[in-house]
Amino acid sequence: METMMRNAFLYLSKNRMANRTAKRYGLKFGAKRFVAGVQIADAIQAIRELNSRGIVATLDHLGEFISTEKEAADAADYCIRTLEAIAESGVRSHLSLKMTQLGLDISEELCLKHMRMILDIARKNAQFVRIDMEDYAHNEVSLRIFKTLREEYGETVGLVIQAYLYKSLDDIADLATYKPNLRLVKGAYKESSEVAYPDKADVDKNFMVMIEEHLKNGCYAAVATHDDNIIAHVKRFVQEQQIPNSQFEFQMLYGIRTQAQQELANEGYTMRVYVPYGDDWYGYFMRRLAERPANVWFVLKSMFKS
Structure with a gap:
């Protein structure tokens, strides 16, 4: 069922x-x-409330089903406005975005143009932008674009890697030379068993191995999970390996497990909440x-x- x-x-x-x-x-x-709401102001207010409790955020203007260059340009403009609102308000937040929203399905060149516009603003304001990983059909092109932008913009840009894909451990090894800031997730799209683990137990196992490998590579890990077993595993691993709290953070979704979010923040871990907003x-x-x-x-x- x-x-x-x-x-x-x-x-x-x-x-x-x-x-x-x-x-x-x-x-x-x-x-x-x-x-968090439809307007930027709604989202900023939600982040202020999180910040007041010692929790940081990543803000995402929701958008899907982009099919025209105008829609892609509008989405890029909204990302820039979001970065500007973060800077003007002084809230502690990153920006997350999806590249299909910026025209990736129209052309890779159009998407790169919009990404560079957004990252120019982010770099000017000393902000961080995370590229969300989408379904498997967009996986390789997302990795390729990230590598290009990482070389151009350095630590201003990060990426997401999904544990349910068979290839993700290889991707982490391949990206290690870039020393990337990666959000590590289980994955939320429906994928074929030809490319993704169908069994949750295998996804969980791969997730923990991914986290360990990325941290052992000396890279920053944003561990995005609501799973108590994964959280406990990370706590034990970083203690055993003497990995400082400054090299990783926990992430959860807005509106889910708010008490657990607060407990992690109170324990001294960086706790970041993914705050989506917008009418889409x-x-x-x-x-x-x-x-x-x-x-x-x-x-x-x-x-x-x-």
């Missing part, structure tokens, strides 16, 4: 008609729990529902209260 629900929500996450319908209704039926929230919301059945029950309760 759980697998069927996951597959259904992942299918719905890519439905363009449902996405358009969702925009008309706004952040209803539980979406407010996972999305539908695909992101569907993937959150796919990840955990508990999220579905929360939404159902919200619907009955509406």
